[in-house]
Amino acid sequence: MVGHALGQPVTDASPHETIRALALSLFDTIDAHPWVGSALTRSPLQMPVVRILERLGQQVRAMGVAEAGQFAAVSALLSYIVGVSVQNAANAQMGRALGGDREAILAEAAQAWSALDADAFPFVRSIAAQFPAHDDRADFLAGIDLILRGLSSRV
Incomplete structure (x- = not known):
């Protein structure tokens, strides 16, 4: 499943576009097959996660992130992608x-x-009206974009 979600590397896309596409593919795969997220979290040192790390790492490197920061950058992306995807799949099951x-x-x-x-809850009250119709995929990609902008600002 992860191999299918990773697809073939795209050579004509920017690193940002490639990371967004990879993240969304994993999000959709975990949404459709929640067990994939569980498998990734239970076996973080196995080849499916290693393949994801490699694909993300190649793109982070292509962005020009300093070598000393690449592991932290890829770890942040991986944690966000898997964590939010697993939570989204759990929400759908619920x-x-x-x-x-x-x-x-x-x-x-x-x-x-x-x-x-x-x-006590000024923020939660302020977003309550938006909550019923929010788009999980769009919100997920907004988080990816926040991480990527943060990485780009440090290059």
């Missing part, structure tokens, strides 16, 4: 167990969040 109407489930949570104490 949603199916609760009846499968994602927007209704999130709307109910948003309503509860809107009723929280305004002084």
Whole structure:
């Protein structure tokens, strides 16, 4: 599964584009097959993770990240990709167990969040209205972009 998600290296894309595509492919693979995320987290030293590290590392290197920072950069990307993908897959499984109407489930949570104490939870209350219709894939890619911008600013 991971080999399929990694696909063939793309030679005409920028490192940012390649990392985004790789991250989204892994996100979609783990969403469709949650066991893949579990396998990756249970076997972090095995070849599936090594293949991901290699693909990410090649792109981080191509971005011009200093050698001393490459391991930390790739570790941050890998942790974000796997962690968020596994959490998203778990949320989807929970949603199916609760009846499968994602927007209704999130709307109910948003309503509860809107009723929280305004002084104790000002941020959560401020995002409650956006929560029911948010796009998990777009939010995931926004996180990847934040990491990539941070790496680019240090090159």
